[in-house]
Amino acid sequence: MKRINVSKNVIRRLPRYLRRLEDLSRRGxxxxxxxxxxxxxxxxxxxxxxxFSNFGEFGQQGYGYNVETLRHAISEILGRSxxxxxxxxxxxxxxxxxxxxxxxxxxxxxxKAAFDVAPRLIGKEHFGVMVHHSDTLEEYLKHEKTDMAxxxxxxxxxxTISHSLITGGIRSIWNFTNVELHxxxxxxxxxxxVHFSDSLLTLxxxxxx
Amino acid sequence: MKRINVSKNVIRRLPRYLRRLEDLSRRGxxxxxxxxxxxxxxxxxxxxxxxFSNFGEFGQQGYGYNVETLRHAISEILGRSxxxxxxxxxxxxxxxxxxxxxxxxxxxxxxKAAFDVAPRLIGKEHFGVMVHHSDTLEEYLKHEKTDMAxxxxxxxxxxTISHSLITGGIRSIWNFTNVELHxxxxxxxxxxxVHFSDSLLTLxxxxxx
DNA sequence: TAGATTGTTAATCGATTAACAATC
DNA sequence: TAGATTGTTAATCGATTAACAATC
Numbered sequence: 001m002k003r004i005n006v007s008k009n010v011i012r013r014l015p016r017y018l019r020r021l022e023d024l025s026r027r028g029x030x031x032x033x034x035x036x037x038x039x040x041x042x043x044x045x046x047x048x049x050x051x052f053s054n055f056g057e058f059g060q061q062g063y064g065y066n067v068e069t070l071r072h073a074i075s076e077i078l079g080r081s082x083x084x085x086x087x088x089x090x091x092x093x094x095x096x097x098x099x100x101x102x103x104x105x106x107x108x109x110x111x112k113a114a115f116d117v118a119p120r121l122i123g124k125e126h127f128g129v130m131v132h133h134s135d136t137l138e139e140y141l142k143h144e145k146t147d148m149a150x151x152x153x154x155x156x157x158x159x160t161i162s163h164s165l166i167t168g169g170i171r172s173i174w175n176f177t178n179v180e181l182h183x184x185x186x187x188x189x190x191x192x193x194v195h196f197s198d199s200l201l202t203l204x205x206x207x208x209x
Numbered sequence: 210m211k212r213i214n215v216s217k218n219v220i221r222r223l224p225r226y227l228r229r230l231e232d233l234s235r236r237g238x239x240x241x242x243x244x245x246x247x248x249x250x251x252x253x254x255x256x257x258x259x260x261f262s263n264f265g266e267f268g269q270q271g272y273g274y275n276v277e278t279l280r281h282a283i284s285e286i287l288g289r290s291x292x293x294x295x296x297x298x299x300x301x302x303x304x305x306x307x308x309x310x311x312x313x314x315x316x317x318x319x320x321k322a323a324f325d326v327a328p329r330l331i332g333k334e335h336f337g338v339m340v341h342h343s344d345t346l347e348e349y350l351k352h353e354k355t356d357m358a359x360x361x362x363x364x365x366x367x368x369t370i371s372h373s374l375i376t377g378g379i380r381s382i383w384n385f386t387n388v389e390l391h392x393x394x395x396x397x398x399x400x401x402x403v404h405f406s407d408s409l410l411t412l413x414x415x416x417x418x
Numbered sequence: 419t420a421g422a423t424t425g426t427t428a429a430t431c432g433a434t435t436a437a438c439a440a441t442c
Numbered sequence: 443t444a445g446a447t448t449g450t451t452a453a454t455c456g457a458t459t460a461a462c463a464a465t466c
Binding site for chain 3: 218271
Binding site for chain 2: 199
């Protein structure tokens with residue numbers, strides 16, 4: 001695999017390809033051409049072939065792509081079989097919703113622990129995950145190498161906890177706080193933010209204009 | 210305002226500008242140049258001026274931008290004062306999290322009603338919002354012009370309900386189901402999807418590569 | 419074999435950056 | 443006034459699309 005400087009746009013399309021391929025696989029489709037995939041996804045065949053060619057050669061002339069092979073390849077590119085370890089900070093409504101409904105396993109993450117300050121939660125399992133007091137977070141990180149932290153704390157705490165996580169050696173943060181986290185350029189920590197309000201305001205723009 | 214064909218990239222940046230300007234406003238900053246804003250946001254001054262120029266002239270030579278004026282202008286461009294009406298379908302963990310924590314008012318939406326099928330919820334207020342039976346959705350839409358529906362139902366129901374919403378005359382759908390909704394090209398319905406798993410897989414990619 | 423479709427090179431299109439006259 | 447900074451035009455860069463030889 002070459003993978004020299006793959007553009008952000010391409011990377012953002014990979015999960016969409018994966019979702020479509022999983023759907024095709026589920027429906028028993030065994031092969032697909034870039035042309036057909038393009039129609040289904042509202043892209044051009046050229047773009048699809050260009051995108052894939054960033055990572056290798058997955059097709060066959062005259063045939064197209066084997067759905068299962070391609071699905072697996074993209075899954076690997078996205079690192080879904082890496083078995084990353086995860087924790088969640090902030091077991092409120094949203095934190096609970098993620099613990100209870102979101103399939104972390106399917107994305108290749110193992111949810112190891114949760115953290116909160118509410119006495120009623122601490123020391124108990126919540127959706128199968130043990131909740132610890134937030135004060136023990138730094139100690140936890142010292143002993144448990146953790147690849148990803150889901151951040152679902154109140155806005156006021158966002159950067160404080162983010163700082164603890166980064167100095168504690170976390171490798172990435174999935175940020176739901178709607179706060180722009182401060183991340184030193186040299187930290188190497190990956191931050192991916194889900195900004196609900198940005199999304200809704202974008203919708204509002206299209207509604208208005 | 211010209212607004213001839215504003216690019217998607219520009220539109221996606223607007224909420225970020227707004228967030229930054231609100232922050233500056235809160236901190237009492239009264240004016241800012243494109244150069245300073247660029248440093249704070251990790252963009253170029255050129256890009257910022259280009260972006261704003263899509264919508265009009267908000268600055269002043271030799272001075273820069275008045276924070277409050279600019280904040281208000283972008284807020285209006287995004288339609289935040291339009292007072293849109295909203296409903297939410299699917300009062301599960303995630304639906305509840307949004308009803309309870311997300312500030313719809315701040316984004317210019319009034320949450321009018323919620324829908325679910327669980328008997329324990331129906332007919333009661335949930336975070337100040339009355340929950341109706343999903344069977345009454347079509348009837349509701351006939352009588353109440355509704356600008357936006359938050360879709361937080363299980364995946365299996367996503368496209369069925371989405372279809373009801375579209376035929377019922379909804380103007381937009383904020384989709385949290387992680388399902389690609391089928392939307393007839395001529396429906397004119399705006400669909401904005403928050404794909405949690407796409408976001409996490411993107412994070413996973415950066416972690417892996 | 420003939421038809422289909424890939425991976426890649428070349429052409430085009432669009433977005434970002436640079437430059438600068440206008441002017442506060 | 444001089445310095446600062448805008449809005450916009452021009453230049454550059456990158457991403458998408460088109461074309462096509464290779465080949466299954």
